[in-house]
Amino acid sequence: MVAPLKLGIAGLGTVGAEVVRVIARQQKTLAQRCGRGIEVTAVTARSKAKKRGLDLKGVVWAKSPLALANDPNVDCFVELMGGADEPALSAIEAALRAGKSVVTANKALIAKHGTKLAELAERQGAALNFEAAVCAAIPVIKTLREGLAGTDVNRIYGILNGTCNYILTRMEQEGLSFEACLKDAQRLGYAEANPSFDVDGHDTAQKLSILASLAFGTKVAEGAVSVEGISSITPEDLNAAQDLGYRVKLLGVAVRTKTGIEQRVHPTMVPRSSSIAQVMGVTNAVTVDGEGFSPITLVGPGAGAAATAASVVADIADAARGLRALPFGRPVAKLGTTKKAPMERHEGGYYIRLLARDLPGTAATIAARLAEQGISIESIVQRHPDGSREVGTGKKSVPVPVILITYATTEDAVRRALAAVQRDKVISGRPQVIRIEKN
Amino acid sequence: MVAPLKLGIAGLGTVGAEVVRVIARQQKTLAQRCGRGIEVTAVTARSKAKKRGLDLKGVVWAKSPLALANDPNVDCFVELMGGADEPALSAIEAALRAGKSVVTANKALIAKHGTKLAELAERQGAALNFEAAVCAAIPVIKTLREGLAGTDVNRIYGILNGTCNYILTRMEQEGLSFEACLKDAQRLGYAEANPSFDVDGHDTAQKLSILASLAFGTKVAEGAVSVEGISSITPEDLNAAQDLGYRVKLLGVAVRTKTGIEQRVHPTMVPRSSSIAQVMGVTNAVTVDGEGFSPITLVGPGAGAAATAASVVADIADAARGLRALPFGRPVAKLGTTKKAPMERHEGGYYIRLLARDLPGTAATIAARLAEQGISIESIVQRHPDGSREVGTGKKSVPVPVILITYATTEDAVRRALAAVQRDKVISGRPQVIRIEKN
Secondary structure (H helix, E strand, O other): OOOOEEEEEEOOOHHHHHHHHHHHHOHHHHHHHHOOOEEEEEEEOOOOOOOOOOOOOOOEEOOOHHHHHHOOOOOEEEEOOOOOOOOHHHHHHHHHHOOOEEEEOOHHHHHHHHHHHHHHHHHHOOOEEOHHHOOOOOOHHHHHHHHOOOOOEEEEEEEOOHHHHHHHHHHHHHOOOHHHHHHHHHHOOOOOOOOHHHHOOHHHHHHHHHHHHHHHOEOOOHHHEEEOOOOOOOHHHHHHHHHOOEEEEEEEEEEEEOOEEEEEEEEEEEEOOOOHHHOOOOEEEEEEEEOOOOOEEEEEEOOOHHHHHHHHHHHHHHHHHOOOOOOOOOOHHHOEOOOOOOHHHOEEEEEEEEEEOOOOOHHHHHHHHHHHOOOOEEEEEEOOOOOOOOOOOOOOOOOEEEEEEEOOEEHHHHHHHHHHHHHOOOEEEEEEEEEEOOO | OOOOEEEEEEOOOHHHHHHHHHHHHOHHHHHHHHOOOEEEEEEEOOOOOOOOOOOOOOOEEOOOHHHHHHOOOOOEEEEOOOOOOOOHHHHHHHHHHOOOEEEEOOHHHHHHHHHHHHHHHHHHOOOEEOHHHOOOOOOHHHHHHHHOOOOOEEEEEEEOOHHHHHHHHHHHHHOOOHHHHHHHHHHOOOOOOOOHHHHOOHHHHHHHHHHHHHHHOEOOOHHHEEEOOOOOOOHHHHHHHHHOOEEEEEEEEEEEEOOEEEEEEEEEEEEOOOOHHHOOOOEEEEEEEEOOOOOEEEEEEOOOHHHHHHHHHHHHHHHHHOOOOOOOOOOHHHOEOOOOOOHHHOEEEEEEEEEEOOOOOHHHHHHHHHHHOOOOEEEEEEOOOOOOOOOOOOOOOOOEEEEEEEOOEEHHHHHHHHHHHHHOOOEEEEEEEEEEOOO
């Protein structure tokens, strides 16, 4: 029997504590699967005194993450502290430099330093596993890195943030405002006191940048992601989406275009019949469009201690078995670069909601401005509060919502058309624009 | 640079030919991913003369699969011939005995001989990869073997046969009969001239037996699967399912019970809101219920040359990189055994459709017979052709469909209750019984 794999775990929050429990509970099965035991040898965390209900008898308490990474009794460094930079970064670097396997659930760190760390891991022949960094228990990293090793990916997109999907689901199902749902999500612990990282799309952007790197063989480039959050979405948009056969989701989308990899995070209209549209509440989902066959969608829990720990332990088991693919599937020297694709060049269909002033000729004006930019309209719907469906008849003095769905066009054309419509003073307020993603 | 991995491919049907094409097209990427080249060195197929449009210049044509497996110039034997037994079996055994990696897409062979072959692979330290044997491009084998290495699986279920799902989808959407949809499926090439293997559930059973082995750490036991097909399903059942918030799918289900692993294939009522209910047409899906977190569902193409070749090539890439987990995730000596769980002990909810004779007291008689067996009724619906909803009023002499949904009970109780109802002569024909699977 091979010697056991000795783990050093940095971070004993909910995930770290759960990893310690799973390793203990699954001791026998893991030893069978890996052909060797897996032991927690040393740990570290901010507070040693904190009650965690863990049996850490015989486990060394390291004085710092760096000391833990350098402990000669540790074969595999498990980083569960979080934080994009120190102290996690130096500790991971130290472990890799010593040729140790590293397992981390830290998306912020991988999004920021992933390429650099992968290069070090590659040079040292060490594993750098981060399945838990994206979508917790959903094996999306392994699927991209290994399961689709022979497939050209054309597009990858997903619901990568449970908080946003929970809010959008409740807004749709109960007709509530964004603000009301956010408050509820905070009360239930699904959203942070400062919700910006989630609801403004940054969490999704970090995860997307990691997935895009694996899917397209490019260096992780969080800064190349165009990001919009969900705070401007209204129940009216969700209702209109329903009427038109769509549902609104905050998607992270990375797609191969003629000019490079376009990475974007924004509220998106997806066809109600698509797999991704069925994903409700805090659940996550990722769809991969591979060349030559219909898409693969992976659905599951994207957060939570048990779901995250499951992926951490699977990564540890891979390290114990000596399964070791390159961190991003290819040598870092072969990874391409991505620059930020300007959103104005984005091509696709658009949902546009305007509040039209109820004046004669309004519909004609709007249609003309779109036509000037070469935009074809797939459907146009407006509803007077009295239920009639014509605009510009002067029957009411209140603004009337007009909803347009365009055929594929460029974002630039949409922006110019809407600027012209605003100059014409036939609408009130700012137009709402939501991109459409077809499956 | 490590020496290239030299492939011997046995079988050049649609999948084999596509694998040759993908290996050529992805040559550069695969070499980057694996740190070594991958070359097709030798092939064999039934007809050498057949035009396949492949560039096989410099590739040796072996005189038999066995000769190919034994060719000292072959490092990795790729079996794409199909067939549960010879000549595939002996050739795979010869390759493993020589310590060569084996990649196969052959579900029938793995279902029948998987345990024996895994034992040989394990003894020889050779890879035996069969991702393409179940659900083509969906990485379900890798997910169970590696991605959930630290997770206890409680249940795994899925839509594993595209033909059946295509037929059920069309029956539901167009109100057509089973026979009409089967004919269409045959015309479109989705069903074989002899459709029994698909529509009677045997294809699903083979795939399920492989998944159950990986999920529960048991020896593959195709004979332990209880199997029922979809030929008895009527448009009336699909309509009733819709009314009741369900959809009918042919599921393969393997579940941990107090007495062991229950493996079964049968038409199943699944809640319309579940991920699995959204899977339409030829698409496949597998849901894994892991202990401690909400289910993971993998959706995608379960058949087709490109989708199958994608998994074959990924398995080849794993072999080239030296990624090698035990074929069923654990040593064969540690795999448990499963005996066939008697379906009469199955516990769950039931959908029952009866054609009740329109006599006074019929509803009371049926309800009493169920009550005698301790079965609680969640809902009961019957519709006179004239739209009234009462039975036993004597208004009509034609039989009236009565649909019952029970709370969880045992199959044995349901069978006894229905036998009693039949003896009471208050129904016409045989009752339709469909098991319910909650998510």
